[in-house]
Structures are given as C-alpha cells and as structure tokens.
Amino acid sequence: MFKKRLFTPGPTPVPESILLKMAQPIIHHRNPEFKEIFAELNKNIKYLFQTENDVFTLTSSGTGAMEASVANVIDENEKAIFVNGGKFGERWGQLIKTFGGIPIEVKKNWGEPPTTDEIVELIKANPDVKAIYLTHSETSSGTVTDVKEIAKAVHEISDALIIVDGITSVGAIELKMDEWDLDIVLTGSQKGLMIPPGLAFIAVSERAWKKINQTENRTFYLSLKKAKKALESGDTPWTPAITLVIGANEALKMIKNEGIENIWQRHFRLAEGIRIGVKALGLNLLSKNPSNAITAVLMPEGIEFKKFNETLKYEFGITVAGGQENYKGKLFRISHLGYYDELDMISMISALEFTLKKVGYKFEPASGVSAIQNYFLLNL
Numbered sequence: 001m002f003k004k005r006l007f008t009p010g011p012t013p014v015p016e017s018i019l020l021k022m023a024q025p026i027i028h029h030r031n032p033e034f035k036e037i038f039a040e041l042n043k044n045i046k047y048l049f050q051t052e053n054d055v056f057t058l059t060s061s062g063t064g065a066m067e068a069s070v071a072n073v074i075d076e077n078e079k080a081i082f083v084n085g086g087k088f089g090e091r092w093g094q095l096i097k098t099f100g101g102i103p104i105e106v107k108k109n110w111g112e113p114p115t116t117d118e119i120v121e122l123i124k125a126n127p128d129v130k131a132i133y134l135t136h137s138e139t140s141s142g143t144v145t146d147v148k149e150i151a152k153a154v155h156e157i158s159d160a161l162i163i164v165d166g167i168t169s170v171g172a173i174e175l176k177m178d179e180w181d182l183d184i185v186l187t188g189s190q191k192g193l194m195i196p197p198g199l200a201f202i203a204v205s206e207r208a209w210k211k212i213n214q215t216e217n218r219t220f221y222l223s224l225k226k227a228k229k230a231l232e233s234g235d236t237p238w239t240p241a242i243t244l245v246i247g248a249n250e251a252l253k254m255i256k257n258e259g260i261e262n263i264w265q266r267h268f269r270l271a272e273g274i275r276i277g278v279k280a281l282g283l284n285l286l287s288k289n290p291s292n293a294i295t296a297v298l299m300p301e302g303i304e305f306k307k308f309n310e311t312l313k314y315e316f317g318i319t320v321a322g323g324q325e326n327y328k329g330k331l332f333r334i335s336h337l338g339y340y341d342e343l344d345m346i347s348m349i350s351a352l353e354f355t356l357k358k359v360g361y362k363f364e365p366a367s368g369v370s371a372i373q374n375y376f377l378l379n380l
Contacts, residue, residue: 002317007348009139009168009294009321011190011197012338014247015254018195022247029242035234037249042231044252045201047260048170048193049185051177055203056227057248059241062167062188064222065200067095069163069184071219072212073131076100081122081160082133083114087140087324088165092133099218104129110141110327111286111296116153123158130211131161131183137169140324142296142333143287144173148180155181161208167191168293170201171255172267172337183208192263192293194254194338195247199240204228267292269379270336270345273372277349278334280371281356281363286331293337296323298330300361305329311358316351342376 006013027033038057045055058064070092074080080101082092085108096103104126106114114134123129132154134147151162161183169175170185171192177185182205189199204212204224212224220226226237255263271292275285278297286296299305305322309332312318323331334348349368356363 002315004317004319005344005347005351007318007320007335009191009333009335009337010188012192012194012335013340014195015251015339017254018247018250021250022195022243024246026242029236029240034242034245037246038236038240039234041245041249041252042234044249044256046203047256048252049177049201049203050175050179050260051185051203053177053203053205054228054231055201056224056231057236057240057245058200058202058222058227059198059236059238059244060200060222061197062165062186062191062200063091065186065188065202066091066165068202068219068222068224069186070095070101070133071099071222072217072224073161073163073184073208073215074099074101075215077102079104079126079129080131080133081106081119081126081129083108083119083135083145085112085114085141085143085145086110086135086138088167089135089138092135092165096133110138111143111288113143113145113289114150116146116150119150120153120157123154123160127158129158129160131163133163133165135165136175137166137173137291137293139168139294139333140296140327141286142291142294144169144289144291147175147182151180151182161211163208168291168337171263172293173291174264177203177205189244189248192338193248194251195244198244199248264292266341267336269376270340270342271295273342273345273375274334274336274348276375277345277368277372278352281353281368286327293335295334295336296331297334299332300356303356303359303361305332308332308355308359312351312355315358316354318348318351318355346372346376
C-alpha cells in the first residue's frame with residue numbers, strides 16, 4: 001500500500017477543506033444563497049489577477065477561455081501575432097486560424113522564450129496587427145515569458161491588445177494585470193486555483209472591451225458580451241458548475257489569507273528546490289528560462305520513459321506528466337503549482353531517486369534529497 005501523490009500541472013492537488021466544502025448538498029444557481037457566494041468570488045478573483053477589471057467565470061477548461069479571447073476579439077482577416085514555443089502557444093495559432101484571423105507566428109524552440117525585440121519587429125512589419133497572444137508559462141516546456149516587458153514595449157508603438165494565457169501562471173508566478181497594462185488574462189481552475197477541472201476565468205480590460213464591441217460576435221456559449229451583461233446582475237448567462245464555484249470561492253479565501261506575494265515567493269522556493277534537486281542527480285532541464293509552476297526534466301540517456309514512469313507511479317505512488325509532441329518519451333514534467341509545500345518537494349525528489357535507482361540510472365545516493373533539503377534549510 002502507498003499514498004498516491006499528484007505532481008501533474010493540472011489537475012493539481014485539492015486542499016481537504018475545499019473537498020469537504022464541495023461535498024455539501026447542491027444548491028440552485030438562481031437563488032440568493034448562490035448569488036452571495038458568486039458575489040464573493042467575483043470580488044476575490046480580482047485579487048488573484050491583481051486587477052480592478054471584471055473577471056468572468058466560464059464553465060469550461062482553460063481552452064474555453066482561450067477560444068473566447070480569440071472569437072470575441074479577432075474579426076475575419078484581422079492579423080494577430082502569437083508565439084509558438086510549445087503545445088499551448090501553438091494552440092493560439094490554431095484558434096486564430098479557426099476564427100478566420102491571420103495568424104503571424106513567432107516560432108521558438110521548446111524551452112526558449114520569445115524576446116521583446118522579436119515581437120516589436122513583427123509589429124513594425126505588420127502595423128495593422130490587432131492583438132499579441134502570449135503564453136506566460138508554457139506548460140509543455142516549463143518555460144516562462146516576460147510578458148511585463150513585452151507589454152510595455154508593445155504599448156509604446158501599437159494599439160494591439162496584449163492577451164495572456166496565464167493558465168499555469170496565475171496564482172503561481174508574479175502577474176499584475178493592471179500594473180503591467182495587460183488587456184486579457186485567463187486561467188483554469190485546476191492549476192494555481194487548487195480546485196478540480198471545469199472552470200475558466202478571463203479578465204478583460206476597458207481597452208479590450210472597445211475592440212470586443214467592434215468585433216462580430218461569432219460565438220454563443222462563450223460570448224463575453226453575454227457574460228458581461230449577466231455579471232452586471234451578479235449572475236452567469238448559463239448554468240455554472242455550481243460545486244466548482246463554491247470550491248473556487250473557498251480557494252480564493254485561502255489565497256487571500258496567505259497573500260499573493262507570499263504565494264509567488266512560495267512557488268519560487270519550491271521550483272528552485274526541485275531544480276537544485278534534479279540537477280544534483282545529474283539531470284538536465286529543457287527550459288532556458290524555467291517556470292516556477294512546472295519543471296521539465298530531460299530523460300537521462302539510455303533510460304526508457306515508459307519503465308521510469310510506471311515505476312514512479314505504481315511502486316512509489318507518484319504521478320508526473322510526460323512530454324508532448326516531439327518530446328514524448330524524452331522528458332517528464334514535475335508540477336509545483338498550487339497546493340504544495342517543501343515536504344512535498346522533498347518527497348518528490350526522494351521518490352525520483354528510488355525510481356532512478358530501480359531503472360538503472362547511476363548517481364550518488366541521496367545527492368538529490370541532500371541538495372534540496374540543504375536549499376530549504378539555508379533559505380528558511
């Protein structure tokens with residue numbers, strides 16, 4: 001018998017207190033009891049995004065919020081720049097094309113973030129571009145992009161909107177929507193928000209609303225105009241995932257109690273501990289600019305991912321994520337996003353050592369555990 005531990009970048013572990021809250025009898029979404037909960041959520045979710053803008057709750061995965069931020073913003077034959085540096089950055093291009101826009105790609109190797117100069121040069125070559133679609137934390141490669149610097153540079157030369165996929169960054173990595181002058185930021189429930197999959201949240205600036213109001217509405221369920229009209233009366237346009245809204249409200253209370261700056265710092269500590277631990281074992285990271293939400297670790301030469309993953313999961317109870325696309329079977333991804341602490345990270349490195357030993361990888365025993373524990377001890 002062993003305890004199962006989840007170290008995937010979504011779903012992430014759900015706090016026990018939230019699980020208990022969601023286990024209570026269901027309530028109706030059009031009565032005062034739910035509206036009171038929803039009003040509290042709508043207030044607290046702004047703190048998470050660091051914004052005074054409205055944040056809309058969608059019953060969908062994060063991809064639903066991505067689709068909403070394209071379908072409501074980009075008209076047919078309008079240009080939009082996107083960065084393809086991984087599986088989820090690539091998705092921006094697919095969505096722009098799906099809704100009739102003209103996608104302009106910034107192609108990057110996985111693990112390599114875009115530079116501000118690359119974005120600026122494309123805008124100069126395409127002054128009629130309407131939006132820049134960025135991925136703050138690319139989940140497939142464990143890479144973070146400096147959206148703050150890019151937004152500042154873009155707004156100096158263009159009216160293009162800055163639209164940010166914050167699915168694995170909101171609630172984990174510093175992001176200040178208003179201060180950084182971002183136009184649309186989105187996330188999903190099963191990431192830093194610490195609840196099960198099924199909700200997406202999308203924050204929209206006044207500048208973005210001007211563009212949305214000029215754009216032909218080509219979506220029904222994901223219409224931000226309908227969401228805005230409903231929110232004005234403290235409601236949702238369609239039946240929401242009631243239990244998840246209740247859970248999200250509890251999670252936001254926990255986040256406010258800990259403090260968003262403290263949460264950002266905690267995620268940095270956990271991420272840095274994992275990075276130090278895996279490097280001490282002689283393993284290499286994929287990313288040149290690693291995210292504090294997830295660490296992508298290259299498989300050691302000669303070790304089969306399938307055997308490694310099955311040993312880690314079925315003998316030690318640890319579930320991690322594998323690689324995607326060209327990196328399938330070539331890396332594994334460790335999450336430190338959401339409901340984790342230092343002891344979780346030490347357990348992860350310990351299980352990694354047991355697994356590597358079993359699959360025949362040579363390393364100095366306890367070197368990873370010693371490295372991560374020393375880091376935490378020296379940075380209390």
